[in-house]
Amino acid sequence: MAREKLNIALAGNPNCGKTTLFNELTGSNGYVGNWPGVTVEKLEAPLKADPDVILTDLPGIYSLSPYSPEEVVSRDYLVKTRPDAVIDLVDGTNLERNLYLTTQVLECGTPSVVGLNMADVLAKRGDAIDLSALSARLGVPVVEISALRGTNVDALVDAAVKAGEDGATCEPMHWFSSTVEDALAEIAGVISPAVADPATLRWFSIKAFERDEEALSALDLGEGEREAVEAIVCAVEDELDDDSESIITTERYDWIEGVVAECVQKAPAKLSTSEKIDRVITNRILGLPIFAAIMIFVYYISVSTVGTIGTDWANDGVFGDGWFLSPASAAAYDEAAGAYADEDYPTQLDAFLAAAGDAGLDTSEVLGAIEDGDTAEIEAFAAEAEAKGVVAKDVPWLDADGNYLDTEGNIVLVDADDEPMLAAGQELATHDPITATEFLSAVNAEEPIPGEYGWFVPGVPVVIGEWLESAGASPVVQSLVLDGIVGGVGSILGFVPQMIVLFLLLCFLEDCGYMSRVAFVMDRAFRRFGLSGKSFIPMLISSGCGVPGVMATKTIENERDRRMTIMLTTMIPCGAKLPIISLLMGALIGGIEGWWIAPLFYLLGVACVIISAIMLKKTRPFAGEPAPFVMELPDYHLPALKSYLLHVWERVWAFISKAGTIIFVACVGVWFLSNFGIAGWEGGSGAFGFLPEMADAPANAMDYSVLAGVGSAIAWIFAPLGFDNWQAAASSLSALIAKENLVSTFGVLYGLGEVGEGSTVLWASFAQMFTTAGVVHLGAMFAFVAFNMLDAPCFAAVGTIRRQMDDSRWFWFAIAYECAFGWIVGLIINQLWEFFALGNFGFWTVVALAALIAMLYQLFKPMPKFGEAAAGKRPMGEVA
Amino acid sequence: MEAVLSATTGKNAAPAIVHGASLPLSMVPTGKTVQVARVRGKEDFTRHLANLGFVEGAQVRVVNQVNGDLIVNVKGSQLGLDRDTARRIVTA
Numbered sequence: 001m002a003r004e005k006l007n008i009a010l011a012g013n014p015n016c017g018k019t020t021l022f023n024e025l026t027g028s029n030g031y032v033g034n035w036p037g038v039t040v041e042k043l044e045a046p047l048k049a050d051p052d053v054i055l056t057d058l059p060g061i062y063s064l065s066p067y068s069p070e071e072v073v074s075r076d077y078l079v080k081t082r083p084d085a086v087i088d089l090v091d092g093t094n095l096e097r098n099l100y101l102t103t104q105v106l107e108c109g110t111p112s113v114v115g116l117n118m119a120d121v122l123a124k125r126g127d128a129i130d131l132s133a134l135s136a137r138l139g140v141p142v143v144e145i146s147a148l149r150g151t152n153v154d155a156l157v158d159a160a161v162k163a164g165e166d167g168a169t170c171e172p173m174h175w176f177s178s179t180v181e182d183a184l185a186e187i188a189g190v191i192s193p194a195v196a197d198p199a200t201l202r203w204f205s206i207k208a209f210e211r212d213e214e215a216l217s218a219l220d221l222g223e224g225e226r227e228a229v230e231a232i233v234c235a236v237e238d239e240l241d242d243d244s245e246s247i248i249t250t251e252r253y254d255w256i257e258g259v260v261a262e263c264v265q266k267a268p269a270k271l272s273t274s275e276k277i278d279r280v281i282t283n284r285i286l287g288l289p290i291f292a293a294i295m296i297f298v299y300y301i302s303v304s305t306v307g308t309i310g311t312d313w314a315n316d317g318v319f320g321d322g323w324f325l326s327p328a329s330a331a332a333y334d335e336a337a338g339a340y341a342d343e344d345y346p347t348q349l350d351a352f353l354a355a356a357g358d359a360g361l362d363t364s365e366v367l368g369a370i371e372d373g374d375t376a377e378i379e380a381f382a383a384e385a386e387a388k389g390v391v392a393k394d395v396p397w398l399d400a401d402g403n404y405l406d407t408e409g410n411i412v413l414v415d416a417d418d419e420p421m422l423a424a425g426q427e428l429a430t431h432d433p434i435t436a437t438e439f440l441s442a443v444n445a446e447e448p449i450p451g452e453y454g455w456f457v458p459g460v461p462v463v464i465g466e467w468l469e470s471a472g473a474s475p476v477v478q479s480l481v482l483d484g485i486v487g488g489v490g491s492i493l494g495f496v497p498q499m500i501v502l503f504l505l506l507c508f509l510e511d512c513g514y515m516s517r518v519a520f521v522m523d524r525a526f527r528r529f530g531l532s533g534k535s536f537i538p539m540l541i542s543s544g545c546g547v548p549g550v551m552a553t554k555t556i557e558n559e560r561d562r563r564m565t566i567m568l569t570t571m572i573p574c575g576a577k578l579p580i581i582s583l584l585m586g587a588l589i590g591g592i593e594g595w596w597i598a599p600l601f602y603l604l605g606v607a608c609v610i611i612s613a614i615m616l617k618k619t620r621p622f623a624g625e626p627a628p629f630v631m632e633l634p635d636y637h638l639p640a641l642k643s644y645l646l647h648v649w650e651r652v653w654a655f656i657s658k659a660g661t662i663i664f665v666a667c668v669g670v671w672f673l674s675n676f677g678i679a680g681w682e683g684g685s686g687a688f689g690f691l692p693e694m695a696d697a698p699a700n701a702m703d704y705s706v707l708a709g710v711g712s713a714i715a716w717i718f719a720p721l722g723f724d725n726w727q728a729a730a731s732s733l734s735a736l737i738a739k740e741n742l743v744s745t746f747g748v749l750y751g752l753g754e755v756g757e758g759s760t761v762l763w764a765s766f767a768q769m770f771t772t773a774g775v776v777h778l779g780a781m782f783a784f785v786a787f788n789m790l791d792a793p794c795f796a797a798v799g800t801i802r803r804q805m806d807d808s809r810w811f812w813f814a815i816a817y818e819c820a821f822g823w824i825v826g827l828i829i830n831q832l833w834e835f836f837a838l839g840n841f842g843f844w845t846v847v848a849l850a851a852l853i854a855m856l857y858q859l860f861k862p863m864p865k866f867g868e869a870a871a872g873k874r875p876m877g878e879v880a
Numbered sequence: 881m882e883a884v885l886s887a888t889t890g891k892n893a894a895p896a897i898v899h900g901a902s903l904p905l906s907m908v909p910t911g912k913t914v915q916v917a918r919v920r921g922k923e924d925f926t927r928h929l930a931n932l933g934f935v936e937g938a939q940v941r942v943v944n945q946v947n948g949d950l951i952v953n954v955k956g957s958q959l960g961l962d963r964d965t966a967r968r969i970v971t972a
Contacts (some may be wrong), residue, residue: 063931067924096955098934245923249930253955275943282960284946520960524949527962553907628925629962630932631953706927 005162006053006674008157009077011097011105012089014060015634017117020643021089021147022057025049025157031243036062036457049154049258053161056083062097064104066214068557076110079203080218085164086112087156089147091123092129093635095264095880099256103175106140107206109199111163114142120149125268134263139173148640169199175255180247182188183236184209190228194219196580209233210245251466274635278517287521294509295540302502302544308496319460319490326455333456335446345442347398348431352439355392356385370443371595378443386436397429398422403760405429414764445787463485476690480671487736488667495545496656510537511639511647518630523629529610532558532626535565539572542568542601546570547798550804558627565816566804570793572605576739579787583743584785586763588778608790612821615858623864655796666737666795670707674730674745707733720832720844721787721823728769740793779833783826790822824851905940906966908946912942914971916954921968932959934969 012018026045041056058077073582078086088105090098108113114135122129135142137226142161145152155796176184188205193851195201206214208229208764221229233244240247261513281290324330348369353363361384369377397405404412407427412420420428432438450456461482468478509515513535523533534556542549549569556562573581581601616622627687639647642665679685679694681704687694693702702708711726718732727746746762770777770784792798792815831848834840910915916938919926934940934953944951948963961969 065927065931067928067931094957095957097957100931100933101957141922243926246930246936249927250935250937253933253935274954278945278951278958282944282951289945516960520949520951521946523960523962524947535961625964628921629949629960629964630929630965631960632932632961633958635958 004052006085006158007056007083008053008159008627009056009058009083009086009110009162011058011074011078011086011101012060013091013094013101014632016060016091016094016098017061018089018146019043019057020640021115021117021145021153022055023643023646024147024153026055032500038290047157049157050161053157061101064100064108065210065212074214078105078110079200079215082108082197083110083164084167085160087115087160088111088112089115089117091120092116092577093125093143095129095260096253096256099259100252102138103252103256103655106173106553107203109169109197109201109203110166111166112136112140113156113159113163114140115147115153116142116144117147119144120146121555128265130265130610132261132262137173137259137263176248176251179236179239180209180251183232184240186232186406187229189231190225191219191221194221194225209236209786210248262551269344271555272635274513274633277636278633281514281517282521291518291521294514298505298509299543302505305499310501311494314497315494317459318455319486319494322450322456322458322462324450324455325457328714329453329455329771331454333448336452336453338697340445340447341399343442343445344397344399344431347395348392348434348438348442351392351395351431351440352385352390352434352436355434356381356390359385359388360391360481361385361388361390367649375671382436382440385439390436391435392431395431395434397431411760414760418761418764428808460490475693479609479675479690479692483675484668484671485664488671488741489664493656495575496652499652499655500546500648502575503548503648506544507644507647507651508639511644513634513636516633519631522627527626527629528611530622530626531564532561532629533611534554534570534629535561535634538565539570542572542574544574544575544576545655546793547655548802549574549795551651551654552806556655560624561626562623563810564613564616565618566801567817568609570797570801570818571608571612571790573601573789575599575741576794579743580735580785580788583746583762583766584781586760587766587781601785604786605789608821608825611855611859615855618858618861618864620745624664654800670734670737673707673710674702674705674734677701677708680704706759716744717823718784718787718826720831720847721783721826722777722834723770723784725769732784732791735788736792736798738796738797741786742788743856777833779830779837782833783830786829787822787826790825791819823856828852882968899913900969902972904967905942905950905952905961905969905971906963908942910942910945913939916940917970917972929965929969933957937972939972950958959969965970 010018010022020044022043025047027048033200045055047053047055056077058074061071061074064071064078066075077083084103086108088511090102094857098382100113111158116129116131116134119129124632129144131142131144141163142151143159144155145156147153184202184205187208191204191208192198192201195204204215204219209232211233236247237244242250270594277828280286283290308766311699313323324333353366357363361422362383366378366381369381384438392773399405399411404414405428406412407420407429408636409429412426413426414420422428434442446679451458464486465482468481473481477738509518518540519533521533522536526533526535536554537555538549538552540549541552549572550566553562553565553569556565675691676689677691678688679691681701683702685694691705694701702823707730711728711730714733715724719730723729731742743762747767767781770781793801798815801814802808802811805814828848828851832843832852835845902917903914905916915932916936918936919929919934921929938954941953942950943953943958944963948966950961950963951967952959952961952966
């Protein structure tokens with residue numbers, strides 16, 4: 001049958017199962033959460049069963065009077081865009097609240113059908129709903145469904161399609177008292193010439209009665225008509241001694257109460273399971289400890305155990321050398337590789353060759369022979385060396401990372417000259433004297449090749465590298481693809497497994513209903529510094545990753561609170577900032593003993609959020625009480641598997657898709673900046689080009705790159721913070737791509753290659769960067785890390801901030817604030833340290849003190865008055 | 881619009897006993913069911929609460945109290961309210 005496309009809107013309260021139904025009907029990627037107002041964008045998709053029917057999922061709302069942006073969106077769609085039909089989904093377990101919206105939806109005059117969801121739960125509770133009576137009272141068909149199980153949803157859609165095709169206006173029922181109905185009829189008479197679509201006459205009459213200026217602006221009412229309406233409304237207000245809006249709301253609920261009493265047979269009320277759980281979980285004593293325990297568990301699982309295993313697999317396997325499919329071959333390889341590494345053959349080799357060189361032997365030939373595997377020459381050399389009695393003694397034993405070990409097997413730290421620093425009584429582990437025999441066995445020892453252990457899948461870089469090699473790609477292309485794109489994007493995607501585990505847990509907490517309780521429990525604490533409890537969830541999620549954290553702010557109705565939360569939430573250290581903290585820990589005190597440093601930076605993050613919140617609250621754009629906390633706490637339930645997984649996927653995908661777009665571009669950019677430059681070294685050609693491939697390029701060729709140039713050019717910015725070398729500036733820049741890039745860039749800039757944050761050499765270089773005249777500059781070190789924790793987040797999060805702010809001025813303000821705040825905190829840390837530790841006092845000390853005093857003043861000054869116009873008005877969708 | 885003063889007067893101020901037995905919701909003990917008399921506050925705030933079911937005569941049951949913040953059951957669903965909001969809901 002040929003016909004035009006049919007638009008059906010899906011309306012309903014938050015948590016009524018609307019998005020679950022939407023997914024069921026369209027098979028599309030909307031997602032559902034148990035967090036009121038989870039859908040803010042309008043979702044559209046054709047029906048699976050009938051592609052000519054377009055279903056629009058409206059945000060979950062409580063009413064059509066515009067309190068939140070979601071309500072504005074839904075109301076505009078229903079009244080102005082006007083779908084062909086509306087499915088109003090109603091949560092049967094919560095009929096009174098849900099019917100409140102239903103009455104308003106029906107008033108819009110669009111052909112409508114009511115879907116009664118969760119009737120199965122209702123039946124279990126012992127309640128019964130008389131469908132035909134309900135349908136008769138509402139004046140529209142009522143279809144009982146279960147969105148979760150998909151039962152009867154086809155019947156609902158058929159009813160909606162039929163209603164849409166018939167196009168019969170939803171017949172207005174008499175909902176209000178006769179006084180009000182009479183007044184509405186009078187008003188309808190006055191305004192009907194101005195109402196184009198007669199179906200909307202009742203809606204506009206009620207809005208006129210409520211003096212809803214926003215709704216009436218769509219009508220072209222003359223002065224006389226307005227006065228006539230006003231007279232009618234005033235008469236009713238005098239008669240009922242209440243304002244018109246309250247009259248409507250109250251009578252609406254009165255009518256619903258009557259309907260529910262008539263159509264629902266309630267089982268005797270008892271304390272529901274959710275209420276029992278709430279008494280424990282929101283308990284004033286147990287509430288916070290329970291929450292802390294749950295979060296520790298979540299992070300233990302996602303950061304320390306399962307998530308880390310996944311991320312190691314992704315980083316070292318998929319985006320590394322490769323991985324084993326079979327645990328048995330993995331174990332066999334690990335054992336062989338471990339045994340090989342334990343022997344520390346390269347050190348033995350080097351030491352023996354050095355000793356041979358000292359004994360007057362020429363070692364240049366044999367080096368080539370080892371490379372080429374020329375056994376005869378090597379053996380000849382060994383014989384010659386043995387004849388001369390070459391023995392290497394006291395050779396330090398290094399571990400696989402190239403770290404010194406003591407006799408107990410502990411890692412020994414190195415000083416600025418890479419010399420081991422031994423404590424009293426500590427001795428370096430050394431090899432037994434290395435003779436020609438050991439030399440030969442070291443030469444002949446073969447590093448195990450993973451591919452020979454079976455079930456081995458080579459990593460992406462290996463496969464792509466071989467492919468590029470065979471395709472004859474130029475070194476520039478190879479470097480671009482492998483180092484720039486695969487390396488950069490891969491390091492981001494390496495976080496995906498961890499992200500999946502984290503969001504499997506966090507989304508479960510959200511979908512089962514616990515998160516809204518957390519917001520409730522945390523509200524009191526957040527209110528003290530001017531945010532509501534709803535700001536807490538984004539910050540919690542940001543401790544995993546700032547991208548979904550910023551996205552989670554969309555559930556905050558109050559625009560001021562939402563903007564402030566977007567600005568501040570990325571100050572919480574995310575997963576990618578942990579390697580930076582580990583690096584600092586290593587540089588300061590040599591690793592694990594500095595366990596307190598990581599919590600210190602979390603504390604710094606939280607403190608900066610609080611300080612910023614208090615300071616910003618006293619500025620005009622943010623002034624005013626946080627929005628009153630009123631939040632529905634949905635019944636606890638096990639989430640539907642499909643919706644739950646979609647929810648997790650939505651969160652993870654937000655992260656992955658950023659890696660594919662913005663990070664991709666940024667990686668190529670940084671690769672270009674750090675590999676191209678002018679050959680300006682001694683004897684260099686002075687030409688611009690790809691540095692690593694230039695003839696006679698020195699090991700530190702990167703010092704001549706564009707990145708070094710940019711780093712030097714901006715290094716002065718960081719001089720007051722104590723790190724005015726280009727490496728620090730350049731790694732801060734590359735940290736914008738992904739925060740953990742700071743560590744790898746460091747490795748590359750210091751020519752250490754691909755070293756991790758666990759390398760003592762890197763620790764030493766890091767410490768050395770902040771050492772002047774033999775003094776380790778602790779202040780600069782902390783300032784550097786603090787700046788990188790607090791400044792603008794990575795590009796992925798920056799992009800998300802841009803989208804969520806939806807206003808370029810606010811976006812730039814957020815980024816500028818974050819960078820400036822990070823810089824000032826760094827300045828204060830460094831200058832105070834210099835003043836107290838070194839006794840330095842100068843211009844920047846004054847600036848730092850002034851900044852500190854200004855911050856303290858802003859923190860403790862009383863809340864300024866901005867006049868009624870600014871502070872008294874709740875920002876309701878208005879542009880600040 | 882009626883003037884609202886008591887919201888900022890702090891917790892030491894005497895509870896607003898205006899009309900005989902009318903208590904703010906924040907002072908209703910856990911487990912008790914009361915009726916809403918009215919909601920004080922700015923217009924869009926009272927409207928929002930009214931939309932959520934806090935209309936005159938609505939039955940409200942206090943499920944739990946946490947340091948003045950409330951979990952209540954109104955019109956069949958559970959809502960979390962902060963202390964300031966609870967103070968502005970006057971019960972009969």
